[in-house]
Amino acid sequence: MSAPSAGVRLNKAPSPKQLEKVAVDSLPKALTGISGLDEITLGGLPRGRPTLVCGSAGSGKTLLAMEFLLRGALEFDEPGVFMAFEENEEDLAQNVRSLGFRVEDLIAQKKLAVDYVHVERSEIEETGEYDLEGLFVRLGMAIDEIGAKRVVLDTLESLFSGFSNPAVLRAELRRLFRWLKDRGVTAVITGERGDGALTRQGLEEYVSDCVILLDHRVIDQVSTRRLRVVKYRGTSHGTNEYPFLIDERGISVLPLTSLGLDHPASDERISAGVPGLDSMLGGKGYYRGSSILVSGTAGSGKSSLAAHFADAACRRGERCLMFAFEESPAQIMRNMRSIGIDLAPWIKKGLLRIEASRPTLFGLEMHLVHIHKLVKEFDPKAVIIDPISNFTSSGSLEQAEAMLMRLIDFLKARGVTTLFVSLTGGGQALERTETGISSLIDTWVLLRDTEVGSERRRRLHVLKSRGMPHSNEVREFLITPKGITLAKAGRMQKRRR
Amino acid sequence: MTTSDKWLLRLYTAGQTPKSLTALENLKRLCDEHLAGKYRIEVVDLLKNPRLAKDDQIVAIPTLVRQLPSPMRKIIGDLSDTERALVGLQLKKATS
Numbered sequence: 001m002s003a004p005s006a007g008v009r010l011n012k013a014p015s016p017k018q019l020e021k022v023a024v025d026s027l028p029k030a031l032t033g034i035s036g037l038d039e040i041t042l043g044g045l046p047r048g049r050p051t052l053v054c055g056s057a058g059s060g061k062t063l064l065a066m067e068f069l070l071r072g073a074l075e076f077d078e079p080g081v082f083m084a085f086e087e088n089e090e091d092l093a094q095n096v097r098s099l100g101f102r103v104e105d106l107i108a109q110k111k112l113a114v115d116y117v118h119v120e121r122s123e124i125e126e127t128g129e130y131d132l133e134g135l136f137v138r139l140g141m142a143i144d145e146i147g148a149k150r151v152v153l154d155t156l157e158s159l160f161s162g163f164s165n166p167a168v169l170r171a172e173l174r175r176l177f178r179w180l181k182d183r184g185v186t187a188v189i190t191g192e193r194g195d196g197a198l199t200r201q202g203l204e205e206y207v208s209d210c211v212i213l214l215d216h217r218v219i220d221q222v223s224t225r226r227l228r229v230v231k232y233r234g235t236s237h238g239t240n241e242y243p244f245l246i247d248e249r250g251i252s253v254l255p256l257t258s259l260g261l262d263h264p265a266s267d268e269r270i271s272a273g274v275p276g277l278d279s280m281l282g283g284k285g286y287y288r289g290s291s292i293l294v295s296g297t298a299g300s301g302k303s304s305l306a307a308h309f310a311d312a313a314c315r316r317g318e319r320c321l322m323f324a325f326e327e328s329p330a331q332i333m334r335n336m337r338s339i340g341i342d343l344a345p346w347i348k349k350g351l352l353r354i355e356a357s358r359p360t361l362f363g364l365e366m367h368l369v370h371i372h373k374l375v376k377e378f379d380p381k382a383v384i385i386d387p388i389s390n391f392t393s394s395g396s397l398e399q400a401e402a403m404l405m406r407l408i409d410f411l412k413a414r415g416v417t418t419l420f421v422s423l424t425g426g427g428q429a430l431e432r433t434e435t436g437i438s439s440l441i442d443t444w445v446l447l448r449d450t451e452v453g454s455e456r457r458r459r460l461h462v463l464k465s466r467g468m469p470h471s472n473e474v475r476e477f478l479i480t481p482k483g484i485t486l487a488k489a490g491r492m493q494k495r496r497r
Numbered sequence: 498m499t500t501s502d503k504w505l506l507r508l509y510t511a512g513q514t515p516k517s518l519t520a521l522e523n524l525k526r527l528c529d530e531h532l533a534g535k536y537r538i539e540v541v542d543l544l545k546n547p548r549l550a551k552d553d554q555i556v557a558i559p560t561l562v563r564q565l566p567s568p569m570r571k572i573i574g575d576l577s578d579t580e581r582a583l584v585g586l587q588l589k590k591a592t593s
Contacts, residue, residue, distance in 0.1 A: 118554050125585030128520075128574035133511040133558035134543060134550045141547035163557065163573075 027234050030078070030150070030186040033071030034064065035373075036253030040229060040238040045210055050180050050187040052207040054198045055214030060225060060246055061190040064214065065152040066092065067250045068188050070101045072150045073111035078186075080150035081113045081142040085158035088116045099250050113142040119162030126164055132172040136179060143183060151180065151187040157201045169201075177206045198230065209233050215241070224365050227253050243365035245373070254369045254406075264289065265467075270316070270417060273308030276486025277445070280462050280471035286443055287467065288381075289415040291408050293437070295422040296447030301458055301479050302421045303327075305445070306384045307336040307343065308484060309419050314346035318381035321374060322354045325387060329354040340482040353378055364403045372410060383411055386421040388437075401437060408440050442466045460486065504528075504536040505565040506586075509550070511543045511558045516575045520559040523576035531588050563587075 029044040038044050045051045045068075055061050069080035084092055092114060093103040106112035115138055142148065156173070163169055180187045189207060191199030198204045204211055211230040216223065226241040244253040269284035278285040286292055292309075294302050306322075313320040324332055332354060333343050346352035355374060375383065388404060404420075411418045420441070438444065444463040449456055461474040476487040508524060510517035521540065528536045543550045543558070553562065557573040563586055572585035583589035 115551055117556060119556055123571050124557075125570075125572045125581055126574050126578075127561075127572050127582040127585060128523075128577035129516050130557040130559060130574040131516070132556055133514075134509065134555040134560065137511055137543045137547050137550045137555075141551070159556075 029235075030072070031076060032068045033075045034067050034251050034253065035249075036242065036244065037064075037227070037251070040227075040242055040253060041210075041232065042235060042237060045186055045188070046232070046235075047186050048181065048184040049209045050177055050189055050207050051210040051212065052189050052191055052199070052203055053212045053214065054191040054193055054204070056193040056216065059193070059214040059216045060244070060251065061214055062087070062092075062154050063095070063246060064212075064251055065154050065188045065190050066096055066101075067099075069112060069150055069152055070096065070103075070106065072186075073106055078149035079111045079113075079146040080152065081115065081139065081146070081148045081185075082152045082154070083139060083142070084114060084116045084154055085119070086155050088118075089114045099248060110146045113146050113148065115139075115142050119159060121162050121164070124162070129168075130165075131168065132159075132176070135172075136176070140183075143185060149185060151185045152190070153187065154190045155192060156189050157191050157199065157203065160201050173203070173206055226365075243369055245366055245369040252369055252373055254365065254372055264415060266415065271312045272305075273310075273312030274305065274484050274486065276475065276477070276484075277305075277460070280473070280475065280486075281443065281465055282468040282470055284468075286417060288417050289412060290417060290442035290466070291412065291440060292417070292419045292443045292445065293422060293441040294419060294445045294447065295424050297424050297449050300447035300449040301460075301477070301484060302423070302447055303332070303386055304336070304339055304341075304479055304484055305447070306386050306419055306421050307332070307339075307341045309382065310343065310352060310384055311341050311346070313382040313417075314343075314349075314351040317351070319350075319378060320346070320352050320382040320384065321378050321380040322352065322384040322386065323371060324354055324356040325358065325385075328356050332356075338481070339479055339484070353380075364400060368403050368407055371407060375411070375414070375416065380416060383416050383418045384421070385418065387423050388420045389423040404437050405440055408437075438464075443470075503565060504532050504563070505539070506536060507539045507541055507562045507564055509541045509543055509553070509555045509558060509560045509562070514558075517559050519577065520561070520575040523579070523582070524561065527576065527579060527582060527586075531583070561585075 028047040029041070030047040031038050031044040053061050053064055066082065069082055072078040072080050082092065087095070089103075096103060103112060103114070107114065117135065117138070139151070143151065159169055160166065189203065191201070191203040194200035194202075198211065198213065210232045213228045213230050215226045215228070217226070218224075225244050225246065227244050228241045229237045229239065242253050244251055266288040268288040269286065270288050271278050271285040272281065294305050296302050310320045310322055322332075327335070333347075336343055343352055343354075347354070353374075408418065420437075441464075443465040446461055446463045448459050450459060458477050458479065459474050460477050461472070462470045478485050478487065506524065506528070508517075508521060510520070521538075524538060528538065541549055543555065549555070559573070559575060561572040561576065563570040563572075570585060570587065572582060576582045580589075
């Protein structure tokens with residue numbers, strides 16, 4: 001095997017090329033079909049071998065295991081057996097019905113078999129030597145009946161409360177894992193998290209190929225689920241903790257890790273939607289695929305500038321996805337209409353999508369997962385996040401920074417031009433953004449609102465714009481019923497009467 | 498002591514393993530001593546009838562199930578611990 005030696009670990013998200021290479025080189029894998037998990041594991045779980053999925057109660061083990069089977073049956077034509085030790089068939093079917101899976105149908109089509117193993121210690125008297133051959137018989141029969149390629153044992157450790165002889169159980173578990181390997185099924189075994197150990201009964205001793213840990217934490221009333229590949233023998237894998245989301249489509253894991261600085265850099269330029277601003281940016285506007293920050297105090301016209309950008313993208317026939325954390329879509333459309341930007345037709349045409357939610361609704365990472373999912377779904381060329389400053393309210397500064405870094409990486413890798421809006425609070429230095437993400441930003445447009453005599457005037461300047469000659473001027477601008485218009489260069493000096 | 502009319506005992510095995518054979522021997526001996534003349538033993542080989550393992554919720558082998566008289570009772574192991582076997586079959590009260 002010329003693959004990376006055992007234990008080689010990747011610290012950054014793999015490129016598709018890497019994925020392909022590793023998949024070819026190393027041991028065979030079975031895709032789970034679970035969004036993001038296949039990326040982290042560089043191609044799925046070890047084929048024909050058992051994987052241990054452990055976590056505390058409510059961490060999503062059963063769902064992950066079930067989704068692995070359901071997607072295997074539906075997407076990869078690999079029938080699966082679900083051996084349940086805790087929930088009966090009815091409960092299991094109920095649990096995944098909300099995800100749009102119909103277990104009954106799959107069972108009828110012989111793509112899935114469910115066996116509920118019920119062991120009630122109080123009903124059983126132990127009178128001498130025994131083994132768990134009955135379990136093997138049941139599993140073997142279920143596998144044979146549907147030609148299963150995948151098996152789930154959830155939660156195997158329940159056996160320990162059903163039988164009193166741990167020595168027998170351990171010997172039988174060892175035999176079971178060997179048997180599963182001999183049968184060549186790709187298996188997921190779930191285990192309950194124990195004190196100071198991955199599982200209460202030390203199942204990790206038996207499963208040496210792949211161990212995945214799920215975690216569910218609540219910090220400041222915000223819950224975050226995380227997944228980590230603790231061990232994956234014979235292959236490289238991401239080692240970080242990856243946040244994941246359980247929603248109406250199942251599990252989505254966010255595969256991104258640290259800064260991957262290998263995204264393409266386009267020479268193409270796109271309009272900012274305001275002719276005056278384009279001319280300040282070397283006459284051509286932003287670079288496609290760059291990250292843009294529009295910052296300023298309240299009421300300085302940030303969202304209007306963002307709307308121009310969205311409008312310009314849609315005019316080019318490109319899809320634009322806007323995340324609004326302060327206003328509802330209806331409110332945004334009304335406000336923008338008042339300055340001559342009509343976004344409604346773009347929404348109707350399917351070019352524009354506005355996603356509004358309160359930033360405190362989810363934890364930071366959940367936002368990130370959510371944004372990821374929508375970007376993958378909608379596949380926009382332009383993304384607007386208005387404002388990013390609110391993210392600091394749902395997490396610490398460092399977390400917000402790390403999250404934005406990951407977000408920018410993800411969007412850049414997809415060639416998406418992203419405009420971030422950031423609110424600068426009163427009294428703060430204008431050049432300072434709460435999230436301190438300046439180094440991640442390619443073009444930074446600063447808006448300010450200053451009092452001159454008896455009126456407030458809006459001014460704009462380009463603080464920086466990487467890779468292009470840009471104007472150093474501070475330009476005055478007006479928000480008119482026809483949108484933002486920049487005053488002529490040099491106009492600033494003259495006082496309008 | 499429950500020694501009502503007829504006892505139906507079903508022993509689940511998986512092939513002719515030493516444990517199964519021991520269990521059957523022990524069971525016969527036990528029945529002859531305590532249930533002479535009013536018992537029937539059925540041996541179910543799960544290798545021949547695998548479906549019954551699921552239908553009857555059998556995990557451990559050997560498992561002895563008291564079908565009659567009801568309620569149903571399950572005993573696992575080769576029945577070499579006579580004391581516990583009798584308790585399990587409710588032929589004897591558990592001594593605490």
